[in-house]
Amino acid sequence: MGLVAIATGKFLSSFSVFLFLTVLLMVVARRISTSVLLFSLQSAIITAEVFATGVRERLPAAYVVGALVLLIKVIAIPLVFFRLVDGLKTPRDVKASTTPTQSVFIAGAMIYLSYAAVHSFGQTVHVPEDALAAAVALILTGSFLMVSRKKALMQMLGLLVLENGIFLAALLTTFGMPLVIEIGIFFDILVGLLLMGIFTFRIRDTFDHLDVTKLRRLRG
Amino acid sequence: MTTAINLIQALLLILGAPLVGGIIGKIKAWMQRRQGASIWRPYFEIAKLFRKGDLVPPSASWVFHFAPKVLFGTSVCAVAFVPVLQPSALLAFRGDFFLFVYLLALGRFFLSLGALDGGSAFGGMGASRDALVSTLAEAPFLLGLAAVSILAVHADIAGMVTWTLQQDVLKISAVHILAFTSLAMVVLAETGRMPVDNPTTHLELTMIHEGMVLEYSGPSLALVEWASAIKLHVMLALLISLFGPWGMASTVSLWGLGTAVLLYLAKVAVLAILLALVESVVAKLRMYLVPDFLGVAAAVSALAVIFTTLVKR
Numbered sequence: 001m002g003l004v005a006i007a008t009g010k011f012l013s014s015f016s017v018f019l020f021l022t023v024l025l026m027v028v029a030r031r032i033s034t035s036v037l038l039f040s041l042q043s044a045i046i047t048a049e050v051f052a053t054g055v056r057e058r059l060p061a062a063y064v065v066g067a068l069v070l071l072i073k074v075i076a077i078p079l080v081f082f083r084l085v086d087g088l089k090t091p092r093d094v095k096a097s098t099t100p101t102q103s104v105f106i107a108g109a110m111i112y113l114s115y116a117a118v119h120s121f122g123q124t125v126h127v128p129e130d131a132l133a134a135a136v137a138l139i140l141t142g143s144f145l146m147v148s149r150k151k152a153l154m155q156m157l158g159l160l161v162l163e164n165g166i167f168l169a170a171l172l173t174t175f176g177m178p179l180v181i182e183i184g185i186f187f188d189i190l191v192g193l194l195l196m197g198i199f200t201f202r203i204r205d206t207f208d209h210l211d212v213t214k215l216r217r218l219r220g
Numbered sequence: 221m222t223t224a225i226n227l228i229q230a231l232l233l234i235l236g237a238p239l240v241g242g243i244i245g246k247i248k249a250w251m252q253r254r255q256g257a258s259i260w261r262p263y264f265e266i267a268k269l270f271r272k273g274d275l276v277p278p279s280a281s282w283v284f285h286f287a288p289k290v291l292f293g294t295s296v297c298a299v300a301f302v303p304v305l306q307p308s309a310l311l312a313f314r315g316d317f318f319l320f321v322y323l324l325a326l327g328r329f330f331l332s333l334g335a336l337d338g339g340s341a342f343g344g345m346g347a348s349r350d351a352l353v354s355t356l357a358e359a360p361f362l363l364g365l366a367a368v369s370i371l372a373v374h375a376d377i378a379g380m381v382t383w384t385l386q387q388d389v390l391k392i393s394a395v396h397i398l399a400f401t402s403l404a405m406v407v408l409a410e411t412g413r414m415p416v417d418n419p420t421t422h423l424e425l426t427m428i429h430e431g432m433v434l435e436y437s438g439p440s441l442a443l444v445e446w447a448s449a450i451k452l453h454v455m456l457a458l459l460i461s462l463f464g465p466w467g468m469a470s471t472v473s474l475w476g477l478g479t480a481v482l483l484y485l486a487k488v489a490v491l492a493i494l495l496a497l498v499e500s501v502v503a504k505l506r507m508y509l510v511p512d513f514l515g516v517a518a519a520v521s522a523l524a525v526i527f528t529t530l531v532k533r
Contacts, residue, residue, distance in 0.1 A: 017392055017393065017394045017397050018397065020394055020397065020398075021397055021398075021401065024398075024401075024520065028516050099512065099515075100512050100515065100516050101512065101515035101516060101518070101519050104515075104516050104519035104520060104523070105519050105522075105523075108519065108520075108522075108523040108526070111394075111523070112526065112527075112530075115530050130394070
């Protein structure tokens with residue numbers, strides 16, 4: 001058992017590094033479908049982290065949460081997104097307002113910032129520093145995605161990335177919230193996604209595009 | 221004994237190079253549900269070209285003859301710096317990764333000169349495009365290697381590999397992932413593979429490397445083809461030895477060397493499959509998007525260097 005615990009501990013801190021990679025790729029992705037696939041991959045990594053925490057801390061509830069993450073974030077949400085992209089019949093590019101190189105530098109600065117923010121905290125509390133920095137970086141890049149992408153769909157995706165970050169931070173610092181609250185949060189996400197999906201259809205029907213920078217006037 | 225093994229691994233890189241190209245071609249053919257040519261085809265092709273006569277454009281000067289020899293010579297020299305079977309190389313000294321990068325750059329420079337000297341319009345076009353790609357790829361290449369070198373506190377490639385061998389497989393640092401990402405992108409650009417250049421095309425609008433070698437024939441073309449095969453192989457070997465050297469023989473023994481050879485072949489096969497996969501599913505970038513692609517590589521490698529300050533020693 002000791003060996004398993006050590007292995008999962010190492011896994012926790014090592015695999016969070018791959019989260020940085022998904023974040024960087026997501027920021028340069030040119031198509032909505034690529035970003036959605038990357039989000040799915042990111043959630044899969046987080047699922048693995050949930051299971052690893054469950055093994056290490058011997059929390060059976062973590063398995064339920066992990067299964068929920070797998071079901072909702074890795075499978076359900078990307079499928080919903082693909083159906084939205086199909087149904088909206090909108091051009092497939094994300095319409096970024098920054099060039100890919102600028103985006104990588106901004107995302108890199110955010111990753112650096114998250115390490116700086118976490119550094120003092122990581123010494124007082126026994127938490128893998130890389131993983132906590134990854135959580136903060138997810139929150140920051142999620143909001144960056146929301147700000148810098150013009151398509152309404154990408155703002156939904158940015159919000160989901162942000163939520164992934166918050167979820168990971170909660171998992172690392174408190175070993176997960178109580179099961180009832182987790183289920184509540186997942187339900188929240190699903191309902192929010194549903195509402196936002198309906199809204200994007202309404203935006204498309206009223207304005208004939210999904211570009212939020214052009215939403216300046218009220219229309220009946 | 222160590223020197224002998226170093227010599228063997230350099231020869232492995234040089235003589236095995238056409239085989240790597242053959243394997244990639246075979247896998248790509250399978251993915252397109254074709255039978256594909258034999259994996260030994262590049263050898264036959266090079267042998268055939270060596271037996272043919274050299275056709276030289278009437279306008280060409282001595283540079284045209286000289287360029288393929290320089291390209292081949294620099295590629296062979298670059299091979300001497302890369303460890304394959306054991307964490308040491310034929311040539312190793314402080315700062316040799318700079319020399320490695322610029323040996324490859326020198327070869328490219330002379331190939332461009334030769335293409336311009338050939339006097340055809342396609343040669344000039346290919347040369348100017350290649351100059352753009354290689355200029356943009358130089359920064360991420362150097363920075364990616366520098367990041368690993370800072371992390372390892374060794375300035376020679378063999379030293380970096382020795383250091384990496386002593387590390388734990390599970391303890392992947394952010395620097396390694398960033399440096400690997402940027403160097404993998406550089407490999408695609410430097411060796412003229414798919415998102416940047418299509419190695420199989422002779423379509424005038426898109427070719428870069430093929431445009432440059434269009435005027436070459438016979439033994440000169442054989443040297444150019446072999447040199448670019450060596451370049452691909454040595455870049456893959458560099459990726460393997462910097463980011464996944466585990467399994468190299470740390471002591472000289474028959475058992476250790478045997479496993480090292482087998483593991484190396486397996487790793488190259490994995491990379492070849494990945495490369496073929498990328499080439500089968502990814503469309504070639506428009507020429508104007510190539511600077512974006514390499515800009516991302518440069519940004520990632522700059523990040524890798526910055527991140528070395530975060531790693532605890």
